[in-house]
Amino acid sequence: xxxxxxxxxxxxxxxxxxxxxxxxxxxxxxxxxxxxxxxxxxxxxxxxxxxxxxxxxxxxxxxxxxxxxxxxxxxxxxxxxxxxxxxxxxxxxxxxxxxxxxxxxxxxxxxxxxxxxxxxxxxxxxxxxxxxxxxxxxxxxxxxxxxxxxxxxxxxxxxxxxxxxxxxxxxxxxxxxxxxxxxxxxxxxxxxxxxxxxxxxxxxxxxxxxxxxxxxxxxxxxxxxxxxxxxxxxxxxxxxxxxxxxxxxxxxxxxxxxxxxxxxxxxxxxxxxxxxxxx
Amino acid sequence: xxxxxxxxxxxxxxxxxxxxxxxxxxxxxxxxxxxxxxxxxxxxxxxxxxxxxxxxxxxxxxxxxxxxxxxxxxxxxxxxxxxxxxxxxxxxxxxxxxxxxxxxxxxxxxxxxxxxxxxxxxxxxxxxxxxxxxxxxxxxxxxxxxxxxxxxxxxxxxxxxxxxxxxxxxxxxxxxxxxxxxxxxxxxxxxxxxxxxxxxxxxxxxxxxxxxxxxxxxxxxxxxxxxxxxxxxxxxxxxxxxxxxxxxxxxxxxxxxxxxxxxxxxxxxxxxxxxxxxxxxxxxxxxxxxxxxxxxxxxxxxxxxxxxxxxxxxxxxxxxxxxxxxxxxxxxxxxxxxxxxxxxxxxxxxxxxxxxxxxx
Numbered sequence: 141x142x143x144x145x146x147x148x149x150x151x152x153x154x155x156x157x158x159x160x161x162x163x164x165x166x167x168x169x170x171x172x173x174x175x176x177x178x179x180x181x182x183x184x185x186x187x188x189x190x191x192x193x194x195x196x197x198x199x200x201x202x203x204x205x206x207x208x209x210x211x212x213x214x215x216x217x218x219x220x221x222x223x224x225x226x227x228x229x230x231x232x233x234x235x236x237x238x239x240x241x242x243x244x245x246x247x248x249x250x251x252x253x254x255x256x257x258x259x260x261x262x263x264x265x266x267x268x269x270x271x272x273x274x275x276x277x278x279x280x281x282x283x284x285x286x287x288x289x290x291x292x293x294x295x296x297x298x299x300x301x302x303x304x305x306x307x308x309x310x311x312x313x314x315x316x317x318x319x320x321x322x323x324x325x326x327x328x329x330x331x332x333x334x335x336x337x338x339x340x341x342x343x344x345x346x347x348x349x350x351x352x353x354x355x356x357x358x359x360x361x362x363x364x365x366x367x368x369x370x371x372x373x374x375x376x377x378x379x380x381x382x383x384x385x386x387x388x389x390x391x392x393x394x395x396x397x398x399x400x401x402x403x404x405x406x407x408x409x410x411x412x413x414x415x416x417x418x419x
Numbered sequence: 420x421x422x423x424x425x426x427x428x429x430x431x432x433x434x435x436x437x438x439x440x441x442x443x444x445x446x447x448x449x450x451x452x453x454x455x456x457x458x459x460x461x462x463x464x465x466x467x468x469x470x471x472x473x474x475x476x477x478x479x480x481x482x483x484x485x486x487x488x489x490x491x492x493x494x495x496x497x498x499x500x501x502x503x504x505x506x507x508x509x510x511x512x513x514x515x516x517x518x519x520x521x522x523x524x525x526x527x528x529x530x531x532x533x534x535x536x537x538x539x540x541x542x543x544x545x546x547x548x549x550x551x552x553x554x555x556x557x558x559x560x561x562x563x564x565x566x567x568x569x570x571x572x573x574x575x576x577x578x579x580x581x582x583x584x585x586x587x588x589x590x591x592x593x594x595x596x597x598x599x600x601x602x603x604x605x606x607x608x609x610x611x612x613x614x615x616x617x618x619x620x621x622x623x624x625x626x627x628x629x630x631x632x633x634x635x636x637x638x639x640x641x642x643x644x645x646x647x648x649x650x651x652x653x654x655x656x657x658x659x660x661x662x663x664x665x666x667x668x669x670x671x672x673x674x675x676x677x678x679x680x681x682x683x684x685x686x687x688x689x690x691x692x693x694x695x696x697x698x699x700x701x702x703x704x705x706x707x708x709x710x711x712x713x714x715x716x717x718x719x720x721x722x723x724x725x726x727x728x729x730x731x732x733x734x735x736x737x738x739x740x741x742x743x744x745x746x747x748x749x750x751x752x753x754x755x756x757x758x759x760x761x762x763x764x765x766x767x768x769x770x771x772x773x774x775x776x777x778x779x
Contacts, residue, residue, distance in 0.1 A: 309499050309501060309503035310503050310504075310505055310506075312468075312470050312490075312497070312499070312503065313497060313499060313503040313504075313505075313565075313568075314505075314516070314520070315469075315470070315490045315491050316468055316469070316470070316490055316491070316493075316495055316496070316497040316569075317491075317516055317517035317520055317568070317569075317571075317572055318491045318494070318517055318520045318521060318572060319491065319516070319517075319520040320491065320520075323520055327505075327516075328505055331507045332506065332507065
């Protein structure tokens, strides 16, 4: 690894740095300050009361439940997909990689709408499922499906390049030493990508909790039932309940800050792991 | 015979890697697979390890059909070019991996595994480094750990895929002698892939030379030196000069001079190309021989190499012991070059090789 000696910035460089700082303060610092300012405008009591509201609590609970299912599902899928793509040769591999990327390139609204088209009242399977008494749209299931679709690529995208770089030599060595598939996976493949996996899960979780567009299409915005935190913020805001809206928004902002801190910590750690891998 | 490979062929999507390779190895033999990249030597090794399945052919080991066994059942020690150590395990855990991976009933007790690890660490001269991680070791040390890990399972055969390819020249030379010693101590049948002819000749009991997925020739290093079967073998085994000649009996006739010729497989009479080594090449200021101009004189250890150019810029090389360089030879001096002995091979059109030589 090459490390260059620090260079003292010259006059024009100071100007650029100052401009960058002002810009960051303007587009990130100011909104963040506004969120917390508005939330506490009527004091801490109003803030706590807004969060203790049953509808707000239900939104928080729903968001946590959806993330608790969607994130492990996509972690599992991402790990399996990355393993298949990086360690094996098969037909249609490039196609699979492209498919994994689709949710990244598609508008989240579409990711929500496809479920309405499939399972909505007038959708392909809507009538059949309705007959069986199963409701997908305007329901927990729909929110979960939309979230899973939107957050699908995060873990896989994080793991594929790392696993490809690591190659298959270690797995080959493990097999010739007599290890079976499961032992090879658990003792050789998985520990080599553990940090990258955690990193992917973190990003996946942040998106799963923060997703608005796709969830908005399938949720129906039923207070206390199908409102996730981002949707609840919008509902409260439209009702001119600014303290309530910003109080819930502080939780989302707090989640972003925690994610950022954890991500930075992992990147710091993860860079070492990568350097390890390149030896 | 311990290992018998019979007509093994393997095609990848875009190119054939093995075109029907047959060879055999004696118990305890040290065999080198030598060839340029793309000759199929690594594929052959991976077929033997069970990491690739051949399209056709047979592999027998001690009378057992090896292709019916999976890679994990073959009990083969494999050493990879880039070590392939488990990076998150300590050296000791790496070495113990194969023993711990055994099914519970065949797994040695904890104490015995520890003893085996200690014994192997001593064998590879890394005592006291069992607690280190691979990244904390030098390349040469890592490759010794890889060898200890492969030996831990008491392999029936040891396969090494360019094991020293990623190391620098001095370490490579040390490890070479050391590997030969380990082989002689353990007595395990060893196959060794390399593209370095010096390494193959130094180490192996016999050398198999591969080209385009076929074995071009197999024999002891001495036999390959004395009677190369083809121009490819001759060229691959060392530096070579070439010159068009006419073959008359066992004599190669050049323009005004001649040299005794060793005939390769199926070499006919008439116009052909003579191949000769720099150490069997003489230079003089007068007399018979090809007119050349000396371009450079280089000292290489105990040898002196004289580089000279013939008409058209074709490069010739002549080696002399350090104290035996004929007087008067110096850069830009005109001299006469003549081989003391040449090799001729079948199917060699003189024009084609001369053109090739000048393009090098």
